[in-house]
Amino acid sequence: MTQAGKLRLGVNIDHVATIRNARGGAHPDPVRAARAAAAAGADGITAHLREDRRHIGDEDITRLTREIDLPLNLEMAATEEMLEIALRHRPHASCLVPEKREERTTEGGLDVAAEHRQLRPYISELKKAGIRVSLFIDPDPVQIAVAKALGAPVIELHTGAYCEAWNAGEKERAKAELARIAAAAEEGARQGLEVHAGHGLAFDTVGPVAALPQVMELNIGHFLIGEAIFSGLDSAIKRMRALMDEARAGAAGARIA
Ligand SMILES: CC(=O)[C@@H](O)[C@H](O)COP(=O)(O)O
Ligand SMILES: NCC(=O)COP(=O)(O)O
Numbered sequence: 001m002t003q004a005g006k007l008r009l010g011v012n013i014d015h016v017a018t019i020r021n022a023r024g025g026a027h028p029d030p031v032r033a034a035r036a037a038a039a040a041g042a043d044g045i046t047a048h049l050r051e052d053r054r055h056i057g058d059e060d061i062t063r064l065t066r067e068i069d070l071p072l073n074l075e076m077a078a079t080e081e082m083l084e085i086a087l088r089h090r091p092h093a094s095c096l097v098p099e100k101r102e103e104r105t106t107e108g109g110l111d112v113a114a115e116h117r118q119l120r121p122y123i124s125e126l127k128k129a130g131i132r133v134s135l136f137i138d139p140d141p142v143q144i145a146v147a148k149a150l151g152a153p154v155i156e157l158h159t160g161a162y163c164e165a166w167n168a169g170e171k172e173r174a175k176a177e178l179a180r181i182a183a184a185a186e187e188g189a190r191q192g193l194e195v196h197a198g199h200g201l202a203f204d205t206v207g208p209v210a211a212l213p214q215v216m217e218l219n220i221g222h223f224l225i226g227e228a229i230f231s232g233l234d235s236a237i238k239r240m241r242a243l244m245d246e247a248r249a250g251a252a253g254a255r256i257a
Contacts, residue, residue: 012221109138139184163200
């Protein structure tokens with residue numbers, strides 16, 4: 001089952017803040033990057049306010065909500081502290097993600113099946129505040145079923161295992177992980193959920209995920225910010241956008257033929 005509307009690109013600006021924080025100054029400014037992403041055609045901005053503030057800080061979130069017109073997707077752990085911040089800023093969306101202080105980046109999806117009791121009040125508080133709630137989960141039917149039961153309108157499928165396999169040259173494993181994502185996207189849409197995807201996506205890996213008709217939004221950050229060092233943020237975003245559109249059109253063509 002496909003869902004109407006174009007495939008949106010959310011640009012995650014976390015790692016602009018990583019570079020800024022390396023020296024503790026104000027440059028490069030993540031809000032300026034968000035503005036540039038908007039000018040380059042991004043449909044939304046994603047920012048992950050981590051408990052340890054290793055990159056995006058509280059002031060970045062304040063400025064993003066005040067200065068950027070694009071919808072803000074605030075990634076956050078399900079904690080009292082983050083809930084208070086989300087309710088104060090009321091971003092367009094909040095994506096609940098797992099966090100471990102010792103991780104270098106998000107290692108897996110939120111285990112909503114194991115944590116559904118703790119998660120339920122956070123989901124209802126965010127929904128009551130009019131914030132679109134998304135759950136960042138592994139492409140797994142049990143996780144999808146529990147996400148649905150928890151009343152989250154959106155799931156974001158973790159594409160990290162697929163991307164990591166592809167980058168390691170393990171084509172068979174990458175294909176298997178991609179098949180999991182495709183099946184999960186289909187199941188999510190069948191259950192009436194809006195399906196997003198993200199983590200680790202790059203020029204080489206975005207196509208097959210963008211081609212999935214049930215996927216309505218891709219959130220991409222680390223690769224784009226890295227690519228921006230060489231070709232500029234505008235060019236990196238525009239190339240990613242073109243690859244997404246090409247893949248989606250190709251898939252549509254394949255379906256029509
Ligand atoms: C949830 C996810 O996959 C990313 O958006 C997340 O922000 C990764 O964490 P870092 O940005 O700290 O790598
Ligand atoms: N939720 C995924 C995201 O926002 C960006 O992840 P990445 O592209 O920085 O790995």
